[in-house]
Amino acid sequence: MAAEVVTKAGSGDPRGGRDGSRPRQGRRWIEQWEPEDEKFWAESGERIARRNLIFSVFSEHIGFSIWSLWSVMVLFMGPEYGVDPAGKFFLVAMPTAVGGVLRVPYTFAVARFGGRNWTVFSALLLLVPTGAAAVVMTPGTSYSTFLVVAALAGVGGGNFASSMTNINAFYPLRKKGWALGLNAGGGNIGVPVIQLLGLLVIGTAGAAQPRIVLAVYVPLIVTAAVLSALFMDNLGPVTNDTGAAVDAAKERHTWVMALLYVGTFGSFIGYSFAFGLVLQSQFARTPLQAASLTFIGPLLGSLVRPVGGRLADRFGGARITLGNFAAMGAATAVVIYASAERSLPVFLIGFIALFVLTGLGNGSTYKMIPGIFQAQAVRQGLAGEEAAAYGRRLSGAAMGLIGAVGALGGLGINLAFRQSFAATGSGTPAFVSFLVCYVVCGAVTWAVYLRPVARGKAAAASEAGEGAPRPVYAEV
Structure with a gap:
């Protein structure tokens, strides 16, 4: 998210703009935004931020559903479609790849066009992959056509980056863990919701009616766009900062956190797309049997993501993330045992535990990012609003890169x-x-x-006056 929130002095009205900031057309532009000012936050900021969060969650939720559309469509693709299991895994990988790549330009779009405006446009864009899928979902369609149409669903993955960029700008540092976790978790729930809808359609209309799923989502997409247009706001102080993107790319912490996000979010989205196919391919489940289980893991993983953010706010994101990876390793060991023994009950216990842990890890890793760059600012001798501005600038840019790399982890899975x-x-x-x-x-x-040892050396260096100490990140 290469966007920076520039706080401005001037009118106390958040819709003001008497401070000489760049003019914007329309009543949905807010030209003064100071979330770190507790008085401003209490009087008007929190209310406005909460309203934008609600409708951001809904729009992102629909985006995630369309992004994971083909994890459901492949359950409708019986032998008459002529696509083997390996081909289906590659098919569901296409939206993951495209969504990961699109996250980078989507991060710049918020500052360029406004968070509200881009939310409306990106929601309406979801009509393209939905309509295209309705056209091609029939036996006899070539595999290459399926690949192209599946790739179009990647636009839903881009929505996450712009939504998180937007909400990150609305909230103060002390509230980001919960707000970003709620925004992402509400979006993530789009995965199990569309899978539940697929289960309902297969169980009632049969596995030959995939277009019913698509017909349900067309009015939902339009509704998301209309509600965003009516109730969301654009933040004028949010500006693109390509220099921040370059600076963030040079920071080793950006790439360290990208690796950790591959392990958490990459696992979540990769498993979400693949779960049903694994059940069909390894445990010979029918489409209905697979669909009846597929949604459980993504649902639980989505619901606990805000909990991961809240735990990170309280105990430190690094501590929660470390414990989470240890637990993910243990759950994976259970899955390996069950996979080798072909034990479906044990497999489900281990796999669903993995989903829950990926959700917790998603929340804790995203909370770490702004804290890390805030600590970097303190290390450089900055304080107060100057330190907060530095942290916002670098963390916003880093989040875009980290989110893109994390999504590509799903492709790897x-x-x-x-x-x-x-x-x-x-x-x-x-x-x-x-x-x-x-x-x-x-x-x-x-x-x-x-x-x-690193913390001890940092303290010793500080006491000895040997330059700036290495920051302590346990609390981030």
Whole structure:
């Protein structure tokens, strides 16, 4: 999110603009926004931010549903479609890849066009992949056509980046963990909701009626766009800062956090897209049986994401993230055992636990990002609003890169499953590789943000006057 919130002095009215800031047309532009000012926040800021959060969540929710559309469409694709399991895994990987790439330009769009304006446009854009899927979902369509149409659904993945950029600008640092967790969690729930709808359609109308799912979402997309237009606001002080993006790309913490986000969000979205296919391919579940289980993990993972943010606000994101990766490793070990033994009940216990843990980790890692750059500002001797502005600038830019890389982690998971099933007919080798990833992520979290020796050396260096000490990140 290469966007910066520039706080301005001037009118006490948040819709003011007497401070000489760049003019904007329309009543939905707010030209003064100072969320770190507690008086401003109590008098008007919190109310406005909450309203924007509510409708941002709804729009992002629909975006996630369309992004994960093909995890449902493949359940309708029986033998008459002529697509094998490996081909289906590649098909659901396409939206993941496109969504990850689009997150970068979507982060710049908020400042360029306004958060409200871009939310309206990006919501309406979801009509394209939905309509295209309605046209091609029939036996006899070429596999290449399916790939192209599935790729169009990637626009739903871009919505996450612009939504998080927008909400990040509305909230003060002390509230970001909860607000960003709620925004992301509400969006993530779009995955199990569309999967539940797929279950309902398969269970009532049969596996030959995928267009019913699409018909439900067309009016929802229009509703999201209309509500965003009526009730959301644009923040005039949010400006694109390409220099911040360059600076963030040079920061090692950006790439460290990108790795950790691959382990949490990449796992969540990758597993969400692949779960039903794994059940069909490894445990011979019918489309109805798979659909009746597929939604459970993504639903629980989405619901606990705000909890991860709240725990990180209270105990420190690094601590929660480290414990989370340890638990993810243990859950993956259970899944590997169940996969090798073909035990569906044990497999479901381990896999659903993984979903819950990915949700907690999503919240805690995203909370870490603004805290890390705030600590960087303190390390450089900044304080007060100057430190807060530095932290907002770098964390906003870093979030865009981190979100994009994290989404591409979902692509890696689906490609790993594709190769695993193509080579062995089982997902076990893929799960072994995921276990290695979680061990690496946990080790990196400890080494960079929690290692006691590093904190001790920093304190000694500070007492000895040997330059700026390394910041302590345990509380971020």
